[in-house]
Each structure stands twice: as structure tokens, then as C-alpha cells.
Amino acid sequence: MDFKGSSIPSSMKKLVVTKLSQNFRDAVALQTVPVPTPGDGDLLVRNRFVGINASDINYSAGRYDPSVKPPFDAGFEGIGEVVGLGLSASARYTIGDTVAYFADGAFAEYKVIPMIKTVSVPAVKPEFLTLLLSGATAYIAMKRLGDLVKGEKVLVTAAAGGTGQFAVQFAKQAGCHVVGTCSSNEKAGFLKTIGCDRPINYTSEDLSTTLRKEYPQGLDVVYESIGGRMFEMAVNNLANKGRLIVIGFISAYQTASGVPTVKGGTLPMKLLQKSASVRGFFLPHFLSDYKEAMGSMMQMFAKGKLVCEVDCGDMAPEGRFMGLESVFRAVDYMYAGKNVGKVVVEVTPPSLDSKL
Template structure:
């Protein structure tokens, strides 16, 4: 057994439930790999595990995304070997990423190409693969299509905006401050709406000549649901990708007909990377854009693992911009 430092929690609640403590890491069993982490991703989804939105057994580890070096492989593992630099993201099967070392199913791992550092990987694997499926799998975008992107200065938002511009889309972003608006513009947003003092749906209509956008990517949830629907063109698509402001309340589907025969989907990354071939294809496209510099990954917050409580506080207070990581 190897002792390592990790974040664990024994009950759901505020960031204060997170504990920095010693844990034992055993030998990898069949199909498992032991990873020495170099960097760990901080994602808003982590708060859903911590506060009980996502139900998991207690006690448990925290975090589902990290990158590092393969230290040991279990029986039957053929896709990676000791010394490989790898990254991973997942859901229940990868909980425990907030740690110096951990055991991970080998089939969750993605080998890193030379041009991608471990820090960059930890900042973009979950956000980047999420952006990849949103842009490349959810809707058949054509050059000239328009999108509304909530939280445009967030980790996913900055990647989606850049990728959208590569496809020739018009990107309307929303942010909560002028500082974040400037960052969103610098990463591809053609227009930015400050939702703190502007009516989002009205402004979208103005910017689109009254037509509305083809797709809305909404990671906010309850507070923006209605304005997102009101920003769509006839037969447009609302993609609900998060609930930062709370869960969307139940609604009568007739509402979608009344607002223009709209479509709503609530996708999950797990279903778009379940097929190893599709996951690798999305990863390859993402890595290619990042390695070439066409998509830039902004790491604007770096924390020590023992500062996980403060990291969660900053995340929920919307103090973060772009991607955040823990450096091991």
C-alpha cells in the first residue's frame, strides 16, 4: 500500500465538507492503472457531487479529471504502459482525481501527444471534450449560423467560442462583468451581453434582426431558461449543459410549441465518450486544434490540492475565469 494525499468528503454540503488527508492507494487490479498526478482539473460538476446534486455513496473522493504519468499497470492492460503521459475524465468511475496518486480504469485514459502538457490537459480534457461534442455532435452547424453562449468566459465557454469561429459561426456570449466580456471577445465572441444589466433575449433579437439564434448553449439553468427559449429562432435548439443557478423547473412541453416549435436537449459527456472510437476521434480533433494554436486554453487559476475548499468557494462565487487546475 502507498500513502498519498487526497481530498475526501464524508457528507454533502458546503465547501467546508472537503477534507485533505492521507489515503492508501493499493495495487492496480485487472484493467486498472495507478497514476501519479501532475495536475488535476477543477470543474463546476465537482460542486454537484459535493452538494448532493449528483448522488454518490459516502464517504468518497472528489474530482473526475486529471493528468499525469502511469506508475503501474494491472493485469490485462494493453492501451498504456508505465511512463506514459495520460489524461482522463469520466464520472463515477473516475471519482478521486483530487489526489496525488490514484487508481483509474485503463479504458478511461487518453494518451497525451507531445505538444500537450499535463497542466494544459488537466485544464481541458473535460471542458475540451464537452466543447467537442457540443460543437461537433449536437447540431449540424453551417457557416453563418448563430449561437448564444451563456458563461462565455468560463472554461467551456472560451473553448466553444473559439471552435465556433473556426466553423464560421456568429457567437453571441453572455457574461456578468466587463472584465469577463473583454476576455470573451478576445476568444471569438462577436457580441457580448452583460446579463447584469441587459435583457438577454431582447438584445439577441436586436443582434439577429428579430430572427433569433439557431442554438443556445445554457450552462446556467434556472435563471436563464426562459430567456434562452426566447432567444431562439423558430425550430431552434436549446442545449442545457449545466445548472449553475439551480435546476430548471418542470414545464409543459406545449411551451415549446408556443415559442416556435423549439427543441430542448440535456446531454451528458459520458454518453458522447462511451464509445472508445468516438472518444478518441473527439480527443484527436481537440488536441490538433490546441497543438496548432487554433484553440488556446486559458489557465487563470492554479491551486494547491490542500486549498480545495477555497477553490470551490471561488468557483461558486463566479470569481474564476477560464480554466482552473490543482498543481500537484
């Protein structure tokens, strides 16, 4: 077992779900605990950045696995430096290497992670963090469920968000005409910079009216993450043989049930009339595609062919998201719809010898 000597403290902070609630602030507590020790095939990672996801609230509410009871650790993804590792892990990694990972319990200053769950990255940049969940969800969902054909019309809801930004770009790479919904002119401007053909700011334009007028033949593919009225609007505007991909329904996550209110009685008829389909996408069910997706996206980013927009809260009322304490603010910021790109928290400052 190898460690980075005295630079590793004896204790650390982490966020723990202490009770089940859709209110993240009520469910989660900041605790001080001993720094864990890596096992034979594990890495001890000093987290530099962690990602905020809409599903953090589903997790704190116990919706993913009702059999798991508090306390349990919060957070899904992190990126940082290897500061300790087991003997088997040393065959692949060394102290100081930079890695990203997708695993439970990421909201911590230090995290023990099995080597097989990590991805080597060339530097500790938050842009790489955006690919782990947000990018991979868009890449695999569009590839496996979208069946994109050049010239098709694709709608992306919450298009300027963490995963929406990638769905826009992958649809454009496939030669599609892309429509993106957003909630501000700033976001609409960002969408234009990443190739969105028709950003629609639904706070100043009526979305349903605009879609019916400008796309009377309907939409071939919809990448949907909001739910409720947005889902119903998407169904109503599908083209013949249209494909609606549901990757989430954030509008319901903060409610007691966590389930969106949808008028489902007419859904079978609407799908039948158009030979259309609705399919759900949950990333853990597609992990066989994960390695290829990450490799492809890393290459695109390295070649300047993929924008990975990061929002660290620099424009937030209380400033940049720094330290685990700011995860609470970051979750609120995302649910208020303020972010442009992926919301990321800087957990710890860079070490003197880190790869920047």
C-alpha cells in the same frame, strides 16, 4: 508490476465525500491514506493537476447516483505521470509516461486508473486537462445536438468559463456568428480574443433587451449552462427551428434541491410556436464519441487552432491553487464567477525528470 522505486511514498492525501451536501466544504474532507497498488491492467498516476467542475457539487450532494452512499472519493479529472503499472498495462505504457484521465476520485495525490480510461498526452500541461470534460462536452454537444450551419447565430452562456470557451470556438469554426454572455469586462476582452463576435457583459448591459434589439429574428442555437432566468431568456429568444442545448444549470447546484426554478407551464407552447427544441446533454451518455472528440481537439491544440485557457488562481485573493487543500478555494472561486477559462489545481510540483 513495475514501480518507480523509493520515490513513491507509503501514504498520500485525497479528498473524500464524507456526507452528502450541496456545500462542498461541509461534504468533503481531506484524508491521509495508503498509496494504492495498481492491478494488472491499471496505472498508478502521480497527479500533477486536477480540474474543477461545476458538477463537483452535484457529486458531493449525491445527485448523480442516489444509491451511492458516503464515503466516496471526489473529483473527476486529472493529469500526471505514470509511476507504477500492472503487467498488462506495460504493453502500452512505461514509467514516466504522461497521461490524462476522466474518472471518479481524481482529487488525490496518486490515483490508480484502468489503462483503458486514460489518454496519452505529450506533456503534463494543464491545457490538456481542459479537454477531458469541458472541451469534450462542447465538442460533442455542438456536433451531435447543435447541427450548426454556417451563418447561424449561436449564443453561449457563461462563455468565458471552462466549457463555454470551447463552445465559442467550435461555433466560430463552423462559420457561425457567436454571442457570449459574461460577468466582467475582463471576460468580454478574453472572449474577443477567441473570436466571439458579440460579448455581452450582463452586469453592465440588459441581456434580454440587447438580444431583442440586436437579434430580432432570434438565436438559432443556444449552449446553456446557467439555468433559471437565463434558461427562460434563452427560450424566449430562440429563432424558428432554434435548438437549445442544456449542459447544466449551475445557478441551482448550491441550493438544497439542486433543481432550477423554471416557469415550465408555457414551455410547450413556446417551443411549438417556433418549432424549436430543448435537448439535454450529459457526457457519459455520449462516450462513443469521446475518442474522436479528444483526437480532434488534441490535433487542433497542437496546430495552434484551439485556445485552452487555464485559470490556476494566480489572481485569486490567496494566490495560486497549490495542493489538494486548495481545491476548496478553487470550488468557491469558480462558483463566485471569478474564473476566466478552466479552473485547475496544481496538486504536486513537477518531478525532476517529468515531461514539461
